[in-house]
Amino acid sequence: MDNMNFIQSLARSRTPVVQFFLGLGFSALIMGIELLLWHWLASTPFVILPMAIIFATLMGGGLVAGFTASLTLALYSFSFPQLHKWIPQTLFLLTGVLATVVIDQVQKRIRSLAGAEARASDAQRLTFAAASAQLGIWEWDIQHDQLTWDDQMLRFYGITRESFSGRVEAWQKGIHPEDTEHANHVLKEALSGKGDFDLEFRVLHPTGEVRTIKAHGLVFRDEQGNPTKMFGLNRDISEERQTIKRLEELKAYFEAALIQSQAGIVIADAPNGLLRFVNPAALQIVNRTESELVKDVDISRYARWTINDIDGRPIPNEDLPLARAIKWGETSSKRLIFVRPNGEKRVSYCQTAPIRREDGSIMSGITVIVDVTEQHKLMEELDKAREAAEVAMKAKAKFLDIAAHELRTPVTAASLLAQLTQRQLKAGQSIDINTLNRMTVQLDRLSRLVVDLLEVSKLDRGVLALRYELTDLGELISECGATFRIQFPEREIRFIPPKTPVKLFLDPTRIYEVIANLIDNAVKYSPEYSPVELRLEDEPDYVRFSIHDYGPGLSEESQKKLFSAFERANAHDKSTGLGLGLFICRGIVTLHQGIIGVKSSLGNGCTFYFEIPKKQVLKLTGT
C-alpha cells in the first residue's frame, strides 16, 4: 500500500504555474549540484542532464515542468565547452522534450490506473452495497447521451440488455405516462441547478406491470458549471408503497367504523391513560363537544367525564375500567352512570379491555360504551310491574283462600243441620223447627256471600255493568231507611229529605246497595240507644250522602284498611259476610266516578260519606 501511495504521489498533477516554477527549481538544483561537483562530473553532462530532466518532470508533475527544465538545462549546457556545437544542444533539447512527454504519459497512465483501481474497488463496494439494498445504479454521460444501467436497473424497468438503447430516452420511455411530465420537469430542474434530483414515479414495464421507483441522483458539472454527468440510484419501493397504501386504507376503514359507530369508543395509551381516540358517540353520551374531555386528558383527569357506579357513587380515577385495563390489564363489563352537564343521568354498559403488544406488554386500553338508559328504565318499570303483579297475585290468592274458607262454614253448618234433621226423622222423632230455622239462616248467609263474591269478581274484571236511570236520591234514601226501621224497630234512623228533589243519573239498585251497606254498618257498630243520622247535600257539581253513627269510632290505623277486601275494623267481629261490603261499595261509587270515605276518631263515632258528580263522563262502553 505504501508503494502504491508513493507511486500515486509521483503521478499527482499540478497546475501549470506551479509546474513552471518547480521545473526552474529543479533545474537550478541540478545546476548547483553540477557546479559543486564540477571536478567529478565534468565528463558526464549527457548522463546527468537528461536524468535531471526526467527527475524534474516527475517531481514537477507535468509537461510544463519537463519543458521548463529541458529549456533551462539546454541553455545551461551551452556553458559546457564540449557542448558548444549546435547538434548536441538540439539533440539534448529534443531528448529532453521526448523524455518529458514520455514521462508525462507514463504519469497519466499511472494516475488513471491508480484511479481505475481505486474506482474498481469503489465500484466493487458500490455493487455490493447496491446488491444488498437492491438498488439500481445508473450513470448518464450528458454530453454524449450515454446512459449506463446495471442489471438491477434493467430489472426495475423490465427490459433486457438487448432492448436497452443506452440513451436517456430509454429511461424516459420506461416511465409511466402519467408521471412522465413530472419526472422530466424534476430532471430539468436538477440539471439547471435549481433543485435536487429526488423523486418518486411509476414505471410501466413492457408487460404492463407497474412498479413504483424512488430515484436519487447527483449532477456533476465542468468548470463552467455545465452539467457533464449524472450519477444516481433507483430503488423499487412498490411493495413499500403497497403496504403503505393498504395501511392507509385499513386506517381509513377503521377510523370510519369507529367514528360512525353508534357505540362510544374511547382508546387511551399506556402508561398514563392519555386519551388517544374518542369517537363522536362517546361525546354524545355525555352530550359535550368540548375538547376539554379529550385533549391532554390522562388518568388523573378522567374525573372530568363525571362517571358514577350503578348505585350513584362517584368512581375514583384509578378505579375507572379504562384505568384498570391500562394499569392492570383488567377486562371488565359493567354498567356505569355518566352524568351530563344538565344533571341528566345516562346509564351505560361499558366493556373494557387492554390492548397488548406481541410481547404481552400493555400498549393501550379500549372501552366500548353503549347507552342503555332507556332499556334500564324499562327494566326498572318491568321490575316494578312484576312486583305489583306479584303483590296482586298474592292478594288474590289470599282472597280465594279466605273466600273458600268463609263459604265452607255456612255450607258445613247447613249441611250438618240437614243431616241432624234426617237422623231425627229416621229415629222417628219430630223435626225440630229450630234446626230448620238455623239452616235457613246459614243458607241466607251463604247466598249473600255468593252474591258478594260474584260482585267482587265482576268489579275485579271490570265487567260490572251499571244501569243508569234518572233517580230521586232522596227517595232512594228514604226507602232504604224505612226498610231498616222495620228490621231494627228499636233503632232511631233519622233522615230529613231535601226540600227540592235531588235527581241525577245513577244505578239505583247499586246505590241502594251502598246505602244499605252503610246503614247496616252504622246500626251494627253503634250502641242500640244511639241514633243513626242520614244526610243528603246538594252541591253545584255533585251530591253528597253521609251517615253518622255514635259508636266507638275508628282509629286511623283501622281507617286505612277499611275499604279493602276482607278487612274488618274489629278482628273479633263475628258479623256475617266476608268483609267485602265496603270494598264493593267503593267499587260501585268509583264506577259512578265518585268518591267514598270516612271521617272518624276514636270515641267520636263515624261519618261515612260518598259523593257522586252530577256530570259524569260517559264511557264508550257505558250503558
Added chain:
Amino acid sequence: MTHLINKKTILVVEDEPDILFSVKTFLESEGYKVFTATNGNEALEVLNKFKLPHLILLDMKMPVMNGWEFLRTFHNIYNHQAPVIIMTAAADAEQRAKEVQASSWIGKPFSFEDISEKIRQFN
C-alpha cells in the same frame, strides 16, 4: 255414675254455633260425652277443669285463640296425651295436620259419617 265412667269423652272446639250444636247432638246420640268450647282459650279452661278427654275435635280458625295457638300450648302442657283431629276448610288439610302435629284431619264440609269413621280409628 257407671255410665259416665264407661262413656268416652270428646272435646269439640268450634266457633260456629250451628256446627258446634250439630256435632254435639250427633256425638251425644252416638253415646259420647261431649264437652264444648268456642275458642282455644275456652278449650284450655275446659281441659284444666275436667280430666283429659279421649279425643279432641278442633276447628282451626277461631277468634281469641285459634287452632294453632291452642295446639302449641296443648302439646307443651299435655304432650300428645290425647289424639287431636283438626277440622279444616283448607285445601292442604293433610299438610296442615302434619304441621301442627295433629293425629288426623277432617275436611269441611263433612258429614256425620265422616266423623264416625275418623273417630273409629282412635277407638
